[in-house]
Amino acid sequence: MKKPALLAILPNAWNGLWQTRLTDGTIDLIRFGKRPYDPPEIDYVLSFRPPQGLLKTLPNLKACFSMGAGVDGFFAYGDYPAEVPLVRFSDDTLSAEMAQYVLMHALVHHRGQRRFDAAQSAHVWAQAMLPRRTEDTRIGIMGAGVIGTFAAEMFVKLGFPVASWSRSRKTLPGIESFAGADELPAFFARTDIVVCLLPLTPGTQGILNAAAFAAMPAGGFVVNVARGGHMVIPDLIAALDSGHLSGAVLDVFETEPLPEGSPLWSHPKVTVTPHIASISQPRVAADYVMDGIAAFERGERPANIVEFGRKY
């Protein structure tokens, strides 16, 4: 009997995957670009973003696995075969590590740690109260899925007033819920630190723009760990340079790696990190793929299949 064949289309950074269960011999693993394959033999694809047109050339494709929680890369060219189930990666560690990143950067801002770093460099004991009290620092989380809810709950425990914004209204204890495009201005108006954890869809593309920043209170701060496409960079730079926004932390960009000539690298109010807020671990990712393939082979459907009407 033919083994299930998995075509893996991944950047070289993912070399750690080839020392996991994916290479235990129970499946036929084909690394895209490393060995030729016959399109009809491919049963499954693993990727962040398959090349345009490629999936349509695979007549026997049973399912696709996304290496990340976001699946927008599969829909980038509008050519995803709707009859093929798409599974997205989700695990508790991924949620916790994304929350770690968001908490850390919100706290570095809230606590004024960059100023203490500068004072240390100058050997100056610069004791000061918090720039703004915790109970007056309103956190706004965009996206109320697993990760957004988790992060929101952590901020509540740390004493911050928290609201979320999402497509549909949520009921989470201690978290004010805003929903839909109509409530977006009110959400931004009550938010001192906004954290974007949204999926990238036509409805959320460019959602962090001049109107959003203008609606935020003076001194507002922005953290984007979702997708580069959520953020209109010229609008962000204008809002920072006018003094209205106090800073931004960006982990994701329309073009990655961020080009060397980008003004973001040296903007004094911007922290740039190289898309590391949450990185799937090879071992955990391999379990997700292998368990998913086993489920399909048994005729079952694994958890976390993307609903096509929503595209995330």
Place this chain on the structure above:
Amino acid sequence: MKKPALLAILPNAWNGLWQTRLTDGTIDLIRFGKRPYDPPEIDYVLSFRPPQGLLKTLPNLKACFSMGAGVDGFFAYGDYPAEVPLVRFSDDTLSAEMAQYVLMHALVHHRGQRRFDAAQSAHVWAQAMLPRRTEDTRIGIMGAGVIGTFAAEMFVKLGFPVASWSRSRKTLPGIESFAGADELPAFFARTDIVVCLLPLTPGTQGILNAAAFAAMPAGGFVVNVARGGHMVIPDLIAALDSGHLSGAVLDVFETEPLPEGSPLWSHPKVTVTPHIASISQPRVAADYVMDGIAAFERGERPANIVEFGRKY
């Protein structure tokens, strides 16, 4: 009828207190050094560290209020009048803000944020997995009071293995409990990031010393937000310089402000902050003192009276 008289012995940084309930006229507020007083008139004292011998000169002292959660300043000279109740400050915001500081600095280390800062300065996209996986990064919290327990629970939620060390054994879900001097070496041996939140007592003076650092695994990291007296600085510098410890964050020092000549200011592995992990807010502190005085005046005892056998 004579109003209750409060002698406030505080550094100038606490000027915010004079715009609170403390000056509403219902008590007689005497700022030490600003106006003379007759010792028998003093009913209450508010301070971090009263001058040596001063409390013994007040024959009618009913109680003392500590401006901080730590009360070691009252016992610094061994002259505290044991018959006078001592109340320590505690509020939820203080606990949450201390936890914010500890989480932030542990996460900056865990996530390798200092390296990303350096990469940004060089305009380099330095994508990398976490230096150490979250589930392999063992947090050790010294002190299992309100703040220690709160911080430990937050680390558990963020996916870290957590243990606490305290005088007596605790039972907290998901947190391994070490207790007493005998279990200290085992506690350090399983701890990658140690956070000191202990009260300063004769039993905890110098507890972060060469033996502790040697017991920790290579790459260990230390956060001290308790008292400068917990840390033996020459031992810390030796452990950092040998390469055994990877870094330290210090908010508290034996002499504060930290003297300009201290080698800590410019040590490449040390983060110095000016005792700001947790700063009582004037308004909240005033409520605590005024409510406490009212309780004593009604013949009641407020919460958080220090047990004298324990000195914290």
